[in-house]
Amino acid sequence: MSKFLKYYDPPAPASFTGHTSFKHTVKNKNKLNDWLLKQEPYTLHRPLRKKFVREKVISNGIDDLWQADQVDVSNISKENKEHKFLLTVIDVFSKFAWVKPLKNKTSESILQALTEIFKSRKPDKLQTDKGREFLNKPVQYYLKHTCV
DSSP, X not given: OHHHHGGGOTTSTTTTOOHHHHXXXXXXXXXXXXXXXXXXXXXXXXXXXXXXXXXXXXOOSXXXXXXXXXXEOGGGGGGGTTOOEEEEEEETTTXXXXXXXXXXXXXXXXXXXXXXXXXXXXXSEEEEOSOHHHHXXXXXXXXXXXXX
């Protein structure tokens, strides 16, 4: 156990490092894995490894292609004035992004957020997932009539 506590000792050579550097100090790999997963600094800043092929997204310029999605933040809504969702929109070419807080997933709240975003700029194409919030009739009607 004393070797594990060296993780929090700044003069120790393996302090606040990842699994690989720290395993040289502690020889039992299984105990080390279990202990590290319980430590908040390690689990918060551990790199997330994603190994899968991604499709290329091609954009011809600014405002050519935007992507939109809805983020569920209902678990922290009490700290965010009861906003349970975020509408995120990003211009694929310039990486310029907008985030609008939403209290619910209704088509009215999505439409209001999109119209606020479209006041400053408007895309040629808007790419979304197949969520109901984007596929409902009022949102589809609005997007058709704003030439998106």
